[in-house]
Amino acid sequence: MKESRAMPILPVEAYTSQEWFDKEQEIIFGNSWQFAGLVEDIQDPGDYITVQCGYQNLLVVKGRDQRLRAFHNLCRHRGTQLLRAVGKKQKALTCPYHDWTYDLSGQLVSVPQKETEFPNLELDQICLHKASVDIWRGMLWVHPNPDAESIARWFEGVQEHLGPHDPLRLVEYPDSRYEKLIKANWKIVAENFMDVYHLAHLHSNTLNMYDHSKAEYGFIGDHYVFWEPHAKKYGENLDKLMPFKRIAEMTDEYLGAFVPWLFPNFGLSETESSWSTFHAIPLSPQETKVIIRSKLEPMSNWEFTKQQWKSGMSWHGIMGGETKYGKKPDLSSEDPMDWNDFMEEDVYVCEQQQKSLKNPLFNVSRTAKNGESTVRNFQTIVKRWIEN
Amino acid sequence: MSGQFYKLQIVGLENPIETATSITLDVPTNLYQTFSFYPGQHIVLKLMIDGKEVRRSYSMNSCPYNDEALQVTVKRVENGLVSNYIGDNFRVGDSIEVMVPQGRFFANIDPHGYKTYFLFAAGSGITPIFSILKSVLYTSPQSTVNLFYGNANQDTIIFYDALADLESKYPDRLNIIHTLSNPKVWTTWTQWKGRKGRINAESVEHFITNHPPLAQNTEYYICGPGAMNNTVRETLINLGVPQDLIHVEQFGALDDESDEEGTIIDNANLTAKLDGKTFRLKIPKGKTILQVLKEENADPPYSCESGVCGTCRTKIVMGDVSMKVCLALDDDEIKSGMILACQARPLTEHIEIEY
Ligand SMILES: Cc1cc2nc3c(=O)[nH]c(=O)nc-3n(C[C@H](O)[C@H](O)[C@H](O)COP(=O)(O)OP(=O)(O)OC[C@H]3O[C@@H](n4cnc5c(N)ncnc54)[C@H](O)[C@@H]3O)c2cc1C
Numbered sequence: 172m173k174e175s176r177a178m179p180i181l182p183v184e185a186y187t188s189q190e191w192f193d194k195e196q197e198i199i200f201g202n203s204w205q206f207a208g209l210v211e212d213i214q215d216p217g218d219y220i221t222v223q224c225g226y227q228n229l230l231v232v233k234g235r236d237q238r239l240r241a242f243h244n245l246c247r248h249r250g251t252q253l254l255r256a257v258g259k260k261q262k263a264l265t266c267p268y269h270d271w272t273y274d275l276s277g278q279l280v281s282v283p284q285k286e287t288e289f290p291n292l293e294l295d296q297i298c299l300h301k302a303s304v305d306i307w308r309g310m311l312w313v314h315p316n317p318d319a320e321s322i323a324r325w326f327e328g329v330q331e332h333l334g335p336h337d338p339l340r341l342v343e344y345p346d347s348r349y350e351k352l353i354k355a356n357w358k359i360v361a362e363n364f365m366d367v368y369h370l371a372h373l374h375s376n377t378l379n380m381y382d383h384s385k386a387e388y389g390f391i392g393d394h395y396v397f398w399e400p401h402a403k404k405y406g407e408n409l410d411k412l413m414p415f416k417r418i419a420e421m422t423d424e425y426l427g428a429f430v431p432w433l434f435p436n437f438g439l440s441e442t443e444s445s446w447s448t449f450h451a452i453p454l455s456p457q458e459t460k461v462i463i464r465s466k467l468e469p470m471s472n473w474e475f476t477k478q479q480w481k482s483g484m485s486w487h488g489i490m491g492g493e494t495k496y497g498k499k500p501d502l503s504s505e506d507p508m509d510w511n512d513f514m515e516e517d518v519y520v521c522e523q524q525q526k527s528l529k530n531p532l533f534n535v536s537r538t539a540k541n542g543e544s545t546v547r548n549f550q551t552i553v554k555r556w557i558e559n
Numbered sequence: 560m561s562g563q564f565y566k567l568q569i570v571g572l573e574n575p576i577e578t579a580t581s582i583t584l585d586v587p588t589n590l591y592q593t594f595s596f597y598p599g600q601h602i603v604l605k606l607m608i609d610g611k612e613v614r615r616s617y618s619m620n621s622c623p624y625n626d627e628a629l630q631v632t633v634k635r636v637e638n639g640l641v642s643n644y645i646g647d648n649f650r651v652g653d654s655i656e657v658m659v660p661q662g663r664f665f666a667n668i669d670p671h672g673y674k675t676y677f678l679f680a681a682g683s684g685i686t687p688i689f690s691i692l693k694s695v696l697y698t699s700p701q702s703t704v705n706l707f708y709g710n711a712n713q714d715t716i717i718f719y720d721a722l723a724d725l726e727s728k729y730p731d732r733l734n735i736i737h738t739l740s741n742p743k744v745w746t747t748w749t750q751w752k753g754r755k756g757r758i759n760a761e762s763v764e765h766f767i768t769n770h771p772p773l774a775q776n777t778e779y780y781i782c783g784p785g786a787m788n789n790t791v792r793e794t795l796i797n798l799g800v801p802q803d804l805i806h807v808e809q810f811g812a813l814d815d816e817s818d819e820e821g822t823i824i825d826n827a828n829l830t831a832k833l834d835g836k837t838f839r840l841k842i843p844k845g846k847t848i849l850q851v852l853k854e855e856n857a858d859p860p861y862s863c864e865s866g867v868c869g870t871c872r873t874k875i876v877m878g879d880v881s882m883k884v885c886l887a888l889d890d891d892e893i894k895s896g897m898i899l900a901c902q903a904r905p906l907t908e909h910i911e912i913e914y
């Protein structure tokens with residue numbers, strides 16, 4: 172591998188080559204706890220979801236004892252994928268190929284024409300390959316290994332640096348789901364999320380409700396934690412400006428935003444009025460799918476509309492309403508920088524950076540001492556995983 | 560050594576309900592190590608009643624991980640010899656003979672663990688469950704506890720107030736569901752608003768369905784007298800809970816004792832080889848092999864006299880016996896001829912056993 176061009180810790184190839192991508196899938200994504208959804212995604216016994224963990228597809232199903240079970244989504248017969256996507260109220264798991272059927276605890280319970288075709292097969296000796304699943308902070312997490320270290324250990328020490336939000340109590344609003352295919356390597360997306368230096372620049376007019384100069388951040392093991400307080404103007408007019416009803420647990424001492432990145436590919440954004448998950452799913456060396464889901468304090472339609480209206484009305488007067496380049500926001504523009512939406516600003520720069528990677532002159536030789544230390548740290552962590 | 564008894568002084572007596580006595584024992588510093596225990600375990604008391612030595616097991620209801628003194632709680636059993644003796648005769652300052660804590664029913668709690676505990680208790684069965692409950696709350700901050708607790712009526716709920724206090728202190732980590740099989744209509748606390756009915760298959764399923772675990776690493780502890788244990792265990796297994804996550808402690812005989820009186824032989828002949836000696840004795844109807852050997856001062860090993868601990872196990876080489884309770888032996892052991900002397904009554908004229 173040519174190490175001449177660096178990012179600065181990882182080589183450029185780490186962001187472009189299939190070989191690197193395969194290694195990451197196997198070593199990192201095949202050996203870590205992965206976000207699989209929100210607790211509400213699996214409500215009743217027999218409900219299931221499927222999740223990709225690196226190159227392994229897992230299925231998570233709820234048993235009648237209300238416990239979740241995770242299995243590798245492959246039939247013990249010919250290895251066919253058992254279930255697709257999501258489903259409700261299954262009594263059993265049946266393979267589409269030859270109808271081998273497993274109960275909700277993964278145990279093989281029936282094989283068509285068993286007497287003639289598999290006379291010596293002992294059903295109770297065959298169970299789906301097990302994986303691990305757990306619930307942490309209202310979210311579902313899976314791990315391909317059935318004996319994975321506990322989720323509590325994986326996130327040890329992180330909880331103390333997160334917001335006081337109780338996601339189980341908050342409500343997901345259906346319209347709030349955001350999905351976007353970003354034409355950039357997943358690490359570029361991650362690094363952008365952790366780049367403290369860019370906040371005051373790229374997002375000078377979109378994230379100006381925060382005081383970036385007072386941000387507190389660092390790493391707990393492989394996970395990144397971040398908090399920053401509100402900007403004075405925003406804080407003083409919080410009641411008028413916040414887009415949604417205030418989250419009950421966000422009492423004054425917490426005010427600001429908690430924005431951690433949980434290794435390897437998951438971010439949270441926990442603010443005074445919303446709680447959002449940010450899942451960056453690597454699809455190929457240069458493609459990443461981002462799914463954002465948001466939960467809010469339970470509120471009536473009227474309360475929702477009222478707060479949105481209040482915030483919309485007050486924003487321009489107090490915070491200013493121009494884009495980074497001093498224009499009026501224009502959603503019909505071709506240029507995402509005109510939209511005045513920080514998410515689109517980020518997507519834009521990620522894709523621009525990915526494009527430059529092919530340029531032989533590309534090299535990251537200087538990074539900010541503090542604001543980009545997070546990027547260097549993240550790359551060091553990825554490097555350690557791959558090399559060990 | 561585990562079979563050894565120590566004299567411990569009673570330093571406190573309370574009645575958490577009218578028909579139960581909590582006994583606080585003083586463990587001298589030099590015995591701290593000896594009397595350390597896991598929550599869920601029990602001690603064995605040795606008493607002389609009417610000139611006869613009797614032993615009974617009592618589970619600690621205190622938590623071993625804080626400065627609570629060692630405590631057991633004894634509930635009166637109708638016509639029960641020891642439980643009523645204790646209720647009537649124990650006085651603060653008395654010293655009693657106590658065997659060190661023991662038992663395979665216990666929780667080994669990992670302070671860093673992330674677990675959901677499901678606890679089921681009926682009547683006096685709350686004692687070890689209370690100890691486990693407190694231990695989880697005090698030592699494993701990320702774990703949660705769900706308790707399903709059945710009693711006859713409002714007046715027989717042991718530790719009602721203490722449980723309510725814990726529930727308000729740990730609202731996010733402790734859920735308690737009480738159920739009363741026969742609630743009183745007029746009581747000091749206005750009207751019973753909790754569940755009515757017994758702990759049975761339907762109520763257990765309802766409880767489980769309404770308390771989905773947060774941490775997916777779960778464990779189930781069940782304790783009570785009578786048939787409730789089996790009901791809960793079977794219901795959980797039917798729901799798909801793996802057997803190795805279910806722990807059961809049986810306090811006493813099943814309610815529906817299928818008495819095999821008819822087939823029990825009166826004055827059967829017993830030959831027992833014990834400690835190099837051979838005893839030839841008669842077993843009068845109604846007595847167990849253990850009782851006969853005790854009366855002969857043969858010094859047979861035993862401790863719980865309830866078919867639970869397995870201390871009295873011995874091998875039968877001739878004949879057949881009936882056992883009311885046989886929780887200390889698994890099927891293989893029974894097949895290989897192991898019996899519990901404290902439960903064994905003769906079904907044949909000649910019985911021969913070898914310790
Ligand atoms: C491991 C273990 C732990 C125990 N922990 C406790 C405890 O913490 N608190 C407590 O009060 N008891 C506990 N017990 C029960 C206790 O050991 C005695 O069995 C109980 O006190 C009755 O003894 P007794 O001499 O009064 O009754 P006995 O004279 O032995 O029996 C009288 C009648 O009552 C029935 N009986 C026996 N035990 C019970 C019972 N628990 N409920 C209903 N009927 C019964 C018998 O079958 C018999 O018909 C425990 C038992 C075991 C095996």
Ligand code: FES
Pocket residue numbers: 860861862863864865866867868869870871872887899900901902
């Ligand atoms: S003395 Fe305990 S089982 Fe017999």
